[in-house]
Amino acid sequence: MKWEVVIGLETHAQLSTVSKIFSGAATAFGAAPNTQACGVDIALPGVLPVLNTGAVERAIRFGLAVGGKINPRSIFARKNYFYPDLPKGYQISQYELPIVEGGRVTIQVGDIEKTVQLTRAHLEEDAGKSLHEDFRGQTGIDLNRAGTPLLEIVTEPDMRSAEEAVAYARALHTLVRWIDVCDGNMQEGSFRCDANVSVRPAGSTTLGTRREIKNLNSFRFLQQAIEYEVRWQIGEIEDGRKIQQATVLFDPDTGETRMMRTKEDAHDYRYFPDPDLLPLEVTAERLEAVRAAMPVLPQARREHFAVQFGLTPYDAGLLTASRELADYFDATASGADARTGKLCANWISGALSARLNEEGLDISQSRVTALQLRGLIDRIADGTISGKIAKDVFDAIWIGEGDADQIITAKGLKQISDSGELEKIVDQVLAANAQQVADFRAGKEKAFNSLVGQVMKASRGKANPQQVNDILRRKLAG
């Protein structure tokens, strides 16, 4: 039987506010345990929550970015359950009326573009952390994370493969960083996904029973977990067993998912509106103020790059991996024609990205500025240097030897395009390599490349390769 996979994702994006969602304590990662937990976070008797407007602003920004509806009035509710890292005994979250409803995220899998519909995005607070490993027979509680603002982003069950789920998660990850609502740091838990996975016979329109894989904090784990889960569910059904609704955990060491709890032992969270907080009102003025400050979104930038420079969707996608990268490309390709623009794209996605990767830097830390890179590309475009020499010039710029023109002059790297000079070099090479000339004439095409190499070497790489080709062909044919 052929099976169809159905996936919906719930993503917790930590909002990049300096202080917590309901208190003034800092949200910075990595502080000593319980040093960033104030009276509100540890739930002293008598303390009260006060909503951080920065978190609200970020939620609105997200809602606008995905084309969702920003509810003019949303409600904070209490989700009640007991756990030592949940100091109040309830989590403040939005339940019946979230701040954002609807919206969509466009993803690309291979050549296919697809839209994932969002159900909602709501504000809530994070819990603290239970440390089971560090204390023998006891559990340590670190409440630094308690009260950290989260935006929980929920999709419709729109994805049909692990690849699509990962593409969505990546697109969302790019987007939340793009609009500055989340730092996207997955190791620190700033961006984590729960995947609801079910399978059904291909062609069926009813949903299968789902299992929810909790807390996936890397794209690789997301992919592996879904793939395993899908295989497991299909295996169960094909062996005649029924899938039971459950919450499962992914173990990266075994690559398997294992059951945490079933629906039967699910909590009754006894949600009710939090009487300590007024309904969250978003006025039209406030909405407009946020809208006015919105950056141009990746989708629009991609389309713009494609139209202006004729970039492929793939290339445009690479350049919009982050807003900084797109800005860098824009600065590099400023005023360029399509050919130069394409060169800029290739250099950024190619040599520059490779170098940044090698050195573990991001685009904002690049040692070659957009202006310097453009200076280099202009010399390629006008034939002053070859692409090969350009790599050396790029390296020289990287280590701070100056701009392209300075380096080309200082090192005498200007391409030899003077045909008289080139012919002289070619003649010398032909004279010194009688054997290869004979080989070529005997039909060994390889010998031609070797001769080109010899000419390039003799010119110390400065010979215009196209011209060398032409002259050699002509002379050998003669």
Add this chain to the structure above:
Amino acid sequence: MSNATLKELSVQLAAGACSSVELSRDFINKINNLNKVLGCFITVDTERTLAQAKSADAQRAAGRAGPLTGVPLAHKDIFCAKNWLTTCGSRMLANFVAPYDAHVVERCDAAGMVTLGKTNMDEFAMGSSNETSYFGPVRNPWNRDVVPGGSSGGSAAAVAARLAPAATGTDTGGSIRQPAALTGICGLKPTYGVVSRYGMIAFASSLDQAGPMARSAEDLGMLLNVMAGHDPRDSTSLERPAEDYNRSLEKPLLGLRIGLPREFFAAGLTPDVQRAVEAAVAEYKKLGATVVDISLPNMELSVPVYYVLAPAEASSNLSRFDGVRYGHRAAEYTDLMDMYKRSRAEGFGAEVKRRILIGTYVLSHGYYDAYYIRAQKLRRLIAGDFVQAFKQCDVIMGPTSPTTAFKLGEKSADPVQMYLSDIYTIAVNLAGLPGMSIPCGFDGGGLPVGLQIIGNYFDEAGMLNVAHQYQLVTDWHQHAPKGIA
């Protein structure tokens, strides 16, 4: 001196007739003499009190005294006060020393007032007789066999017994007004949002409101002037311009329209209380007021609505008392769940447990719509009744409580009888309106009767005017229990 009102003490301190240290020592001596029998205070700390009094005197000597600088008062033990034991009347918090000040405490301190101690109360403010306190009952200064009412029973009895000239209280369903009535003092619950709830241990957040308890309307206004004010740390605290709640005390009452709700004078009201309240209304007529017959048709629903909503909020508010970070933790337990169960079973008393159970039940899946949602709808209807009523009158009057103070133990076995003690006060909390109680007579056994005055939203000054004019022509508020003054 300890028989003087806030106003009189303010004048005496300003005139240099006494110092705050002398005054505070006087009250401390009385507390030391009487607290053993009355049980008004859970915590007194003479040294701390005298240090505060000394600093108030220094402030006055430096010419920086306000109207209440150096005047002592008592705080209900529901308010966190930095470095003070803050128990909320519960074993759960019997060892809890607050690391910060409630907004109310902060304001009183800033006004130069001197804290005499923390007063006894029903556990987590759940009760109408002060019998649910882990620290033992409070006895009524008028008769030590009867209760002082609750939950602010310690504050009420302390003021009635002249152990403090004034005290703070909190009122979720009548917890300021009912004990004020039962101990023959004055108490005011402001409009919801006028006094910050920050640092006040939550019982039912949408109903809780702090207010002053004292011996005259004028004193209430003086203390409310200190307690009220916007606090950004409480999202439900209202941003309003500061006002002097005593600004219209002297306004004559000619033309005042008093609404008397039929429902306040129906079955269940004891004859002595009815007589005293009717006499008070007659007094108001003499002052030029007219009486309007009004109806609050949904009032009879207020007790059941309250006993859905208040426990619902309480069940969640009290979840933080889990023995993990502070408060009572069982000495022995086998695992996490066992620790929760034992700590909470040992830390909470029977009434608190009853309400947590009720609250958990009404919020549960499958019951939420039938109880919680329904109760919220009815709450709006009850509030709507008052809106209609205030189109016909300026204030509403009636009894504060259907009976005078009852015997210790008389109702503690029957929660419904106990809950009915607040039948006239609860609707005011559900509507978020201001309400107060002032003494208006005594029953045949010599126990005080309270007159309830309910004002429109933010009309605290109007209510105080109405009460003050009555107190100018009557002396019920000046009576003291035998052997006290």
